[in-house]
Amino acid sequence: MNKNSKFVERTMNLALVGWTLLILGFITTLYWQTRVSAEQLAFNEAKASIRKDVAIRKWVASHGGVYVPVSERTTPxxxxxxxxxxxxITDDGQQLTLMNPAYILTQVAEDYANEYGIRGHITSINPLNPNNAADPWETKALTGMQKSLNDFGELAKIDNITYMRVLEPMLVTQACLKCHAHQGYSVGDVRGGISISIPVQPFYDQMLHQLTYTSLFLLILWGIGCAAMIHYKNLAKKYWFDKQNDFEQYLYSLVEMIEGRDSYTAGHTRRVADYAVCIAKALILTDSEIDQLHRAAMVHDIGKIATPDSILLKPGKLNKIEFEIIQQHATSGYQLLYKINTFTDIANIVRSHHEKYDGSGYPDGLSGEEIPKLAQIICIADAFDAMTTDRIYKGRKTVEESLNEISLLAGRQFNPHYAKVAVSALRTVQLEYTTQQAQQNITEQQRLAYFYNDQLTGLFNREFLNILLSPSSEQNVKIKPEQIQHATIIYLRHFSMFNQEAGWANGNHLLVELATDLTHMLPASPLFRVHGDEFIVLSAEQLDISALKGRLTKHVALNCIEYDVEQFEISNPIFSSIDTLEKHMHGHSSINMNGKARMTFDALTNGI
Known part of the structure; x- marks a missing residue:
């Protein structure tokens, strides 16, 4: 997952969490508002009941009390x-008794409690009737309202049932003194209060019933919102995935184009990626790290797009300056990838894949754990593929030979732990691919011609002959005795004189004619122009020099050019290297032959 995909993932996940918290916040707020509303309704109900009681009390008090017939409920x-x-006693003999406001309200409260479950109580800290004595909650309320004279209400439990308890003070009026003057009260004093206790649960149930429908609507809205955000997240992830994939395929195509110009490096990137993943799995890296590693390995050489073709496509070994230039591909790859958001996470890996564990690598000379872990793995995979792949200037090693070399370089070029794991993980690698030495297409033919063909005649040049004669055991295309056993050296004399007399253009024309003629004559024999006027023909059989007289005479009969020809077995020591061969050729330059030139020129083959 790239940087943008991770950003989208995090953003959408945060949005989902935020949306969920918002809905939960709404529901929680509504729940507490519902409870507050239920409690407020209970409080209002209690206040209404008190107002009723107060109205009754005022009416009774305004008449100085009320006389009622004596009965079981209305005893004196x-x-x-x-x-x-x-x-x-009335005129008709009926016995009446006085009921003061408190007595009447007590009876009304009892009836109300029996009918509606609402508890009413006439209370006082200093009551006439002990039944009207204040309980602890009422005592607290009466004490608190002595100065404020405001009603007091809160939730409280009675017999483990939650009630809304409200107490409103009763102030002493002139009518109250009829019954309470002997207690020392004055008009305006707080004599007591009317206490109402209403069960809150019915109000809770009513409001929660309404909340259920509101919450259901919010949950449906939450589900729709989540579905929309998840859908958008998937679309965004797909967009960034497709964008990253497009970028990757574009860069992979560039890498393939770079590799496609050379059959010797074709498939290098894919193999390095496969080897790196194999090592990573043996190291038990996470899936995310393996994916990152594979992406980095697939573009680790992308910086070579900025490397000049004359260096990048050179079939032979690089000189010091050329090597310094090609080293820049690590930095070039980093600069290219770092500017692309989808590849920022692997830019440093690509930059560091040529760093060495001992600090002798490039471009930054990092060492040890300073080198990104995944870059260290690519370094091993890259080296393993280089060792097990043919090059025009060296043959490939076997898997076992390559792994032995990796072990030898552990602690110097490679992380010792990773090297040990890589040796074990890569031991079963099957090298199923083959590298052919023949030019695969016209592009490669021309590339080899650029490096290994004489620019004037089109014959092979000294550089290619040097590769063929190299004694190194790693040479992939060195001379094989069973294929080529004889060599013929042709020396031209006085050719510089001919150039001065006839002109350089005519001299060049003569060389091209000779090369073309001999190419047709000897199509199976590689021909080399080693120096301006010296040529070598390699052949499986000895050449019939006499058969070439007519053709050679035809080309040089009317000029001052003379020739010398020597024919050797390839096993002759002078062919052990290009240096010994050139020493012999330069020593032979003092020989002066009298005959007119007899020359043998080779035909370019389609592949060496």
Whole structure:
């Protein structure tokens, strides 16, 4: 997953969490608002009940009390015995008793509690009737309202049931003194209060029932929102995935184009990626790290797009300056990838894939754990593929030979732990590919011609002969005795004189004619122009020099050019290297032959 995909993933996940928290916040807020509303309704209900009681009390108090017939419910109030006319008998003989406001409200409260479950209580800290004594909660409320004279309400439990308890103060009026003057009250004093306790649960149930429908709507809205965000997240991830994939395929195509110009490096990137993943799995890296490693390995040589073709496509070994130039591909790859958001995460890996564990690598000379872990793995995979792949200037090693070399370089070029794991992981690698030495297409033919063909005649040049004669055991295309056993050296004499007399253009024309003629004559024999006037023909059989007289005479009969020809077995020591061969050729330059030139020129083959 690239940087943008991760950003989209994080952003959308945060959006989902935020959306969920928002809906939960709404539901939680509604829940607490519902509870507050239920409690407020209970409070209002209690206040309404108190207002009713207060209205009754005021009416009764305004009449100085009310006389009612004596019955089981309305027995004479023993706490009003100090009033002389508490009991009276009517003219018809009916016995009446005085009921003061408190007595009446007590009876009303009892009836109300029985009918509606609402508890009412006339209470006082200093009551006439002990039944009206304040309980602890009422005592707290009455004490608190002595100065404020405001009603007091809060939730409280009675017998483990939650009630909304509200108490409103009763102030002493002139009418109250009829019954309470002897207690020392004055008009305006807080004599007590009317306490109402209403069960809150019915109000909770009613409001929660309404909340259920609101919450259901919010949950549906939450589901729709989540579905929309998940859909958008998937679309965004797909967009960035497709964009990254397009970028990757574009860069992979560039890498393939770079490799496609050379059959010797074709498939290098893919193989390095496969080897790197094999090592990573043996190291038990995470899937995310393996994916990152594979992406980095697939473009690790992308910086070579900035390397001049004359260096990048050179079939032979690079000189010091050329090597310094090609080293820049690590930095070039980093600069290219770092500017692309989808590849920023692998830019440093690509930059560091040629760093060595001992600090002798490039471009930054990093060492040890300073080198990115995944870059260290690519370094091993890259070296393994180079060792097991043919080059025109060296043959490939076997898997076993390559792994032995990796082991030898552990701690110097490679991370010792990674090298040990790589040796084990790559031991079963099957080298199923083959590298052919023949030019695969016209592009490669021309590339080899650029490096290994004489620019004037089109014959092979000294550089290619040097590769063929190299004694190194790694040479991939060195001379094989069973294929080529004889060599013929042709020396031209006085050719510089001919150029001065006839002109350089005519001299060049003569060389081209000779090369063309001999190419047709000897199509199976490689021909080399080693120096301006010296040529070598390699052949499986000895050449019939006499058969060439007519053709050679035809070309040089009318000029001052003379020739010398020597024929050797390839096993002759002078062919052990280009240096010994040139020493012999330069020593032979003092020989002066009298005959007119007899020359043998080779035909270019389609592949060496």
């Amino acid at each position: 109030n023993i706490y009003l015995s100090h009033i002389a006319n508490r009991d009276v």
